[in-house]
Amino acid sequence: xxVIIITEGYQxxxxxxxxxxxxxxxxxxxxxxxxxxxxNGDEGARQFLGEAxxxxxxxxADPEYIxxxxxxxxxxxxxxxxxxxxxxxxxxxxxxCLAAIDDFxxxxxxxxxxxxxxxxxxxxGYVRKEGVSYLLGGNFIPLRREFRNVPEKxxxxxxxxxLITFGGQDVRDLTxxxxxxxxxxxxxxxxxxxxxxxxxxxxxxxxxxxxxxxxFDAGAEKMKELMLACDAAVTAGGQTIYELARTGLPSIAVAxxxxxxxxxxxxxxxxxxxxxxxxxxxxxxxRIGSLIAGLNNQVKRxxxxxxxxxxxxxxxxVRIASLLKGTVELPLHFRSARExxxxxxxxxxxxxxxxxxxxxxxxxxxxEHIEWFGRKIKESNYLFH
Numbered sequence: 001x002x003v004i005i006i007t008e009g010y011q012x013x014x015x016x017x018x019x020x021x022x023x024x025x026x027x028x029x030x031x032x033x034x035x036x037x038x039x040n041g042d043e044g045a046r047q048f049l050g051e052a053x054x055x056x057x058x059x060x061a062d063p064e065y066i067x068x069x070x071x072x073x074x075x076x077x078x079x080x081x082x083x084x085x086x087x088x089x090x091x092x093x094x095x096x097c098l099a100a101i102d103d104f105x106x107x108x109x110x111x112x113x114x115x116x117x118x119x120x121x122x123x124x125g126y127v128r129k130e131g132v133s134y135l136l137g138g139n140f141i142p143l144r145r146e147f148r149n150v151p152e153k154x155x156x157x158x159x160x161x162x163l164i165t166f167g168g169q170d171v172r173d174l175t176x177x178x179x180x181x182x183x184x185x186x187x188x189x190x191x192x193x194x195x196x197x198x199x200x201x202x203x204x205x206x207x208x209x210x211x212x213x214x215x216f217d218a219g220a221e222k223m224k225e226l227m228l229a230c231d232a233a234v235t236a237g238g239q240t241i242y243e244l245a246r247t248g249l250p251s252i253a254v255a256x257x258x259x260x261x262x263x264x265x266x267x268x269x270x271x272x273x274x275x276x277x278x279x280x281x282x283x284x285x286x287r288i289g290s291l292i293a294g295l296n297n298q299v300k301r302x303x304x305x306x307x308x309x310x311x312x313x314x315x316x317x318v319r320i321a322s323l324l325k326g327t328v329e330l331p332l333h334f335r336s337a338r339e340x341x342x343x344x345x346x347x348x349x350x351x352x353x354x355x356x357x358x359x360x361x362x363x364x365x366x367x368e369h370i371e372w373f374g375r376k377i378k379e380s381n382y383l384f385h
Contacts, residue, residue: 001328003028003035004070006059006091007079011044014169016239017079018048019220020101020317023142024077025052027321030145032344038066040082047217063087070094074328077101078111081259085110097327099320104262113324117141117242117316120266133327135320141242142317146220150314153248155302156231159186159295163230163249165194165223165240172256172279176201178234179212181285182292187211192226194218232295234288237264237277245272245308250301252291254279272307337384342373 005025009018018039028035037054039045045056059066060082070076071094078088079101089110092098099113105124113133114126121136128134162182166174179193183206191212195201206212215222227233227247235244237255241263244251254277255264267273274291277284295301337345346369348354355361376384 001033001075001325002073003033004066004073004076004095005035005037005079006039006066006070006076006083007037008040008060008082009045009048010042011169012171014167014171014238015041015045015048016167017081017101018045019144020142020239021077021079022048022052023144023317024320026145027142027317028325030318031321031325033321033325036069038069040080060087063090067091067094075099075324077115077324081106097324099324103259112327115140115320118263118266119270119311120262124262133323135323138242138312138316140316140320141312142320143242143246143312143314144220145317146224147243147246148314148318150224150247150309151228153228153305155298155305157298159189159231159292161190161192161230162186162292163192163194163226163233163235165233166236166254166256167238167240169196170199170236173200174236174254174256174279175199177285178288179206181289182234183209183212185289186292192230194223194226231301232292234292236260237267241267241273242312245312246314248305248309250295250304250308252288252295253277254284254288270307270311272304272311337373337377339374339377342370345369345373 005021007017007021009015018041021037025035025037034053037052038059039054039056040058040060041056057065067090070091073095075097076091076095077099085107088100092110097113098111099115100109100111102114102116103118113135115135117138117140119138126134164175164179175193175195179191182191192215193212194215196217203214215226223243224247227244227249230249233244233249233251235241235251235253237253237260241251241253251273253264253267253273255261256279264276268276277287281287346366349369350363355363376382
């Protein structure tokens with residue numbers, strides 16, 4: 001099955017689209033489908049992609065490039081704030097299933113599937129079209145696979161450690177002022193601050209205090225670890241809120257861009273976020289301080305913990321991949337087994353159900369399997385499909 005994921009991400013605007021698209025990539029990969037990601041981005045995007053199949057290309061300036069790559073694809077997913085309606089229309093003509101990820105009804109998408117994982121998205125006023133599937137609400141928020149299985153969080157009697165994370169780019173330069181303000185109000189609390197290596201802040205000034213740690217370019221596993229270890233968080237108003245809710249970490253969120261407004265409003269409506277905060281509020285720091293003080297109540301944090309984990313279960317990417325895969329019916333195809341199939345056949349052969357129903361119920365060793373498999377695919381009178 002040919003799956004293409006098209007998205008964007010720059011240091012100046014953030015890499016949120018890339019990380020949520022990576023979660024979809026991972027979900028397809030677990031179904032033995034290897035997507036190709038086409039990313040309009042800078043070199044900084046590489047740090048998030050690991051061993052994923054991807055190409056960096058300015059497809060916005062060269063749409064023919066993605067038209068050609070997408071031609072004949074079974075599934076194409078577009079996650080973009082920049083792609084115009086004509087790009088969706090151009091790709092839709094060439095593929096079996098086109099899925100558009102949306103956050104705030106940006107366009108009247110020409111697509112087969114509309115995905116909006118914002119909580120409350122079913123009430124956003126989508127005009128439902130015949131033949132179009134709508135995957136709306138928190139059950140369809142794609143989170144990185146590290147956030148699927150999350151251990152129970154321990155709620156401390158009082159706030160001892162605060163996580164500050166405005167994204168690696170911190171486009172509104174809020175990290176320094178928020179940290180400085182909170183240190184003034186609560187100088188003995190420990191602060192874990194997530195930033196990029198080249199972030200413009202006087203690290204030495206803060207690390208010399210002994211209660212401030214900076215975490216550079218944190219990956220998904222590290223972020224989960226921090227969220228489980230901290231007692232409260234101050235964050236930007238985007239995708240990170242969903243990961244914070246998944247781990248059950250009580251949070252204060254600040255919308256730093258217009259496209260986060262709906263997200264912020266819905267989280268306040270849910271009760272997990274207490275107040276709408278915006279980066280240009282002249283009283284922002286005082287409001288953050290007041291909210292932190294309110295979170296020093298253990299019962300309140302226990303309630304927010306339960307609310308968060310009951311709202312987001314972390315399985316959104318898996319649901320999306322399964323549903324998209326189900327929209328495309330592929331003809332049954334037989335081919336001869338090849339050397340690269342050895343691991344797949346080995347895993348199938350050692351499946352507990354397979355072994356239980358075999359004459360020889362003992363598990364098969366890898367070396368034994370390789371020798372047998374190598375012989376069988378070369379036998380002229382033996383069909384291995």
